[in-house]
Structures are given as C-alpha cells and as structure tokens.
Amino acid sequence: MQFADDPRFTIAGISDWTAAGGHGSDASLRTSEALTRDTLDLEPDANPSGSATCPQDEAALRVAPGPQPGNFKANHCLGIFYLRTSRYSEAVRYLNAAYRLDPSNALNEYALANAYKKAGDASLAGDHLRDLSTSGNTSDLHRLAGQLNESLGDPVTAVHEFALAARENPSEQNYLAWGSELLYHRAVWQARDVFAEGVRVWPQSARMLTALGAALFACALYDDAAKRLCQAVDLDPGNSESYLFMGRIVVAVPRPLPCIAQRLAAFHRRNPANALADYYLAMSIVKQQPSSVDSSVRQQAAGLLHDAVAVDPHCAEAWLELGNLQARSGDYASAIQLYTNAVDAGPTLTEAWYRLAIAFDRTGQRDKARAAFAQHDRIEKQQAAEVEKQRREIKQFVVSSAGASVPDKSPN
Numbered sequence: 001m002q003f004a005d006d007p008r009f010t011i012a013g014i015s016d017w018t019a020a021g022g023h024g025s026d027a028s029l030r031t032s033e034a035l036t037r038d039t040l041d042l043e044p045d046a047n048p049s050g051s052a053t054c055p056q057d058e059a060a061l062r063v064a065p066g067p068q069p070g071n072f073k074a075n076h077c078l079g080i081f082y083l084r085t086s087r088y089s090e091a092v093r094y095l096n097a098a099y100r101l102d103p104s105n106a107l108n109e110y111a112l113a114n115a116y117k118k119a120g121d122a123s124l125a126g127d128h129l130r131d132l133s134t135s136g137n138t139s140d141l142h143r144l145a146g147q148l149n150e151s152l153g154d155p156v157t158a159v160h161e162f163a164l165a166a167r168e169n170p171s172e173q174n175y176l177a178w179g180s181e182l183l184y185h186r187a188v189w190q191a192r193d194v195f196a197e198g199v200r201v202w203p204q205s206a207r208m209l210t211a212l213g214a215a216l217f218a219c220a221l222y223d224d225a226a227k228r229l230c231q232a233v234d235l236d237p238g239n240s241e242s243y244l245f246m247g248r249i250v251v252a253v254p255r256p257l258p259c260i261a262q263r264l265a266a267f268h269r270r271n272p273a274n275a276l277a278d279y280y281l282a283m284s285i286v287k288q289q290p291s292s293v294d295s296s297v298r299q300q301a302a303g304l305l306h307d308a309v310a311v312d313p314h315c316a317e318a319w320l321e322l323g324n325l326q327a328r329s330g331d332y333a334s335a336i337q338l339y340t341n342a343v344d345a346g347p348t349l350t351e352a353w354y355r356l357a358i359a360f361d362r363t364g365q366r367d368k369a370r371a372a373f374a375q376h377d378r379i380e381k382q383q384a385a386e387v388e389k390q391r392r393e394i395k396q397f398v399v400s401s402a403g404a405s406v407p408d409k410s411p412n
Contacts, residue, residue, distance in 0.1 A: 007197075009190050011182075014395035028220070030387070031252035035214040035245060036183050042207045042241065052081055052319050087120035093183040097219025114144060122151050139169035143177050155185055155379050155395060166194075172202045179211055187397040206236035210245055216248055225249060225394040226257035233263050247280030251317075255285045268304075273282050275315045278308035281322065309341075323355055323393075328353055332359045350380050351395040357396060404410040 032203035048140045054077035079095030082088070084197065095112040109128050116125035125148055132141055145355035159277065162178035175198030185190035195212035202208050207230035216225035217302075232242035243264065250260055271277040282304035289297050303326055323338035337358045342352035357372035 007190070007193055007281070009027065009399050010398040010402045011156055011187065011397045012202040014156060014185070015398050016392060016395065028217075030250050031216075031248050032188075032218040034359070035092070035248060038241075038245065039176075039211050039214045040180050041057075042211055043180060044173055044207070058152045070101070072105070072108075074096050075101065076105075077109075078296050080109075080111055083118070086118075091115040092119055092121075093203060102184075110140060117144065117148055117151065122148050126193070128376075136195075137256075139165040139174055141170065141366060142168065143174060146177060146181065150181065153399070155181065159185070159397070170198075170201050172198065172205050172208060176207060176211055179215065182397065183211075183215055185220065185395060185397040186218075187399050188215060188396075190399060191215040192219055204233040204235060204320065206239060206242060209235065210242045213242075213245060213249075222249065222253050223258055226260050230259040230263050237266065237270070239397060240271070242269070243280075244276065247276060250280055250284050250287060256284075260284055261288060273311055275308040275312035275318065277302045278311065279315060279318045279321070282308070286325075287320070298329065301325065314345045316342045319345055320349060320352045320355065323352075325357070325379050329354065329361060332362045334360045338365065348383065349380055350376055350383065353379065 053331035054073075060286055075094045075098035078089045079093075079098060082091035082094065092112065094116045095108060098105070098108045099112050102316060109132055113128035113132065115126045116122075116128065125144075127142065129145055129148065134406045142161045142165035146158040146165065149158035149161060151156070159178070159181045162181050166174040166178045175194060179191045179194035179198060182188075182194060192212065192215040195215050197206060198208045199205070199212055209228045211223045213228040213232065216222075216228060219238060226246070229242050229246045229249070233239075233246070236242070246260055246263060246267075250257065259280075264281045264284045268274075268281045270275045282301040285301045285304070286298060302322060302387070305318045305322045306324075308315050309322070312318075319338055319342035322337040323342060325340060326332070326335040336356065339352055339359055342351035343356060346352065353372050353376035360366075360372055366402070
C-alpha cells in the first residue's frame, strides 16, 4: 500500500514566523498549538519486533548488577526494557554493551541509535544511523532519521524522511510521524491530508482519528474536527486522550459542536473523580445554551464545577467558570471570591485577573480593580512575548502545491 493519490504538495523550505498558520481567534490558535504538542505524543514508541522474545519484567531480565560480558541477549534485552520504560541512559549502557559483542546486529544498533537520540545525543545517534543505512533502506531508519534531523534543526530534511518512511511502509506510526511534523511546522492543510489518508489506511485507529481532529481544528473546520474526535472515542472509549482533545476544543470554540456533549457525558460517567471530566462536561453544557444561561443549566454546570474544584482545588479554570456563572447572574460579590480562588490556583491565568478586575469595578472597588487590571496586563505582556518567542523558534514550512509527489525511495 501507499498514498492513494500521491500528495500534491512538497515542502520547499522554511520561513521565519510572520503569522501563525491555521485560522481563527488567538484563543483558537493557542488551543491549536496545544493540540499540536499533544499530537506529537500520540505516536507510539517503536517496538522492535525482533525483541519480542525478551522478558518484559526487569527482575527476570537482570541477573547481574551491570552489563554481562559475553551475553549479547541479556544486554540487548535489558537495553530494550530500559528504552521502553524511558530510562534512556541505562538503555544506552546495555545496548552499547550488546553492540560491542555483536556490531553486525542491525536490530540492536537501531535500538542503540534510538536510545542515543532519546538521551539527547544526536551526534552518536547519527553515527549509528549512518552505519545502518549501508545495510539497506527501511522505514524505521527513515523515521529515525527524520526525528534526528528535526532535533538538529533541519525540519525540511526531516519531513522528507518521514514521507519516505510512510511511502515505504504505510504504518500507523509512520503516518502519525509524517502528519505530526507537518502540523508542528504549521502546514496544517497538508497535515490534514496525510492524517486523512492515514485514517483511510487505518480506519480503526483512534490515534489517527484524534490526530486528524487536531489538524481539522487547526484548519478551523470545527464541526469536522468534532466528528472525527467523536469517532475516535467511540473506537476506544477507555482511552482518555481523545476526550481531552475534545474538551480543549469545547472550551476554545464559542458555539456548541455536534456529538461532543454526549461523549463528554460518557467520559464523565467513566471518570467520576476526574476534575477535567467535570470541567469539560460543564463547559459543554454551558455552550449548548445561548449567552444568557438559564437557571437550570447554570445550576447543573455549577454542580459539575464544584465537583471539579473539590477533586482538584488547583483547577483554576473551574474556579474561573464558577465566577463567570455568578457574574452572569449579577452576583459580583460572590464572583469576586471565586475569581480570587481562580488566581490563587492559577496565578498566570490572565482571564481570571481580567474578570476579577471587572467584578471589582462593578462593586465600586476602583483601587482593587486597577491593581487587578495592571496584573492582567503584566502577565499578558509576558505571555505574549513568550508565545512569540516559541513561535519564532518553530519555523514554518513553505509549501509548494505544483503537483509534486512524495519523494521516491532512494538511498540515504
């Protein structure tokens, strides 16, 4: 299998940050950027098939306190165990011991290169990757090369490596890696196309549907994003990732989205002691109504929000929304206490400072209002500078749509 119709785009270069890719308000854009970061985490870790005979339990693997001279399998399996459990320096130690015993074992050297990359040593990872490339091209090598090039600040080469990996082996992991790289560098429409093809090839993948939902949100196709996320949670109801993506877009989009409320209610039923489940369901209920929320809806939402802060008193967003409900009913005195709780729980939550200032102003407390407005402005300025810095560090892809296809397989 390969891409059904070769994608009609190519990445021609990168540009400095001039305007964020995607669409919508700044709140929607920041939500999109947060979803993009979460999408990068959807990609499953590589699981070397040749290591399937290794025991999964550390106690069963470890029969000596250090690398075992002369025992390739013992060192290799311990290295794989530590790689899978994110203990990368230990993984390097044991995989290196195995490599010295058998430098020709490509599976072990690939795992060693991956361990070096995850441990932050791109140079040594690249050395082993170059050794492996002489043995022939594989999609795993292209994917790892893409990860290394991204970490070395060469995203153009990285995205072409990810494309080669997906063309050679259209696995779930390769589509997620390719699409995530495009999304990360704000080629949002191209990411949407790659994830959509990934869904065609892997229709039962909740991860792929979730990633497609994030890309559609970045394209401001909010209803389509909601539909895909709903499909994802229906495929894998016990996995919280898709629900959390769904909750983020509920908060960001000012209108109700199809199918969301029912799924968030199911998420809440499965997670009765989860503050985010309470908060997101409350926001979904509020969004189902016009701006003037009636008393029954307000009471239901307030109950959920109180549950959220009871479970997690540091859930600043829930305190903020409780204050908003009181402010909408004209009870600014009660709102002030709730907004104060919000800024205590989340001192950098700028909207809470703004709402607190408004509530102080409405109750005639002008000095306190000015102080809260000033704090809001200080934090907003700091955050805007940090966001701008982060955006400039993430180069945007320059996309050509002149009918170029995914690169053909070629030696590294």
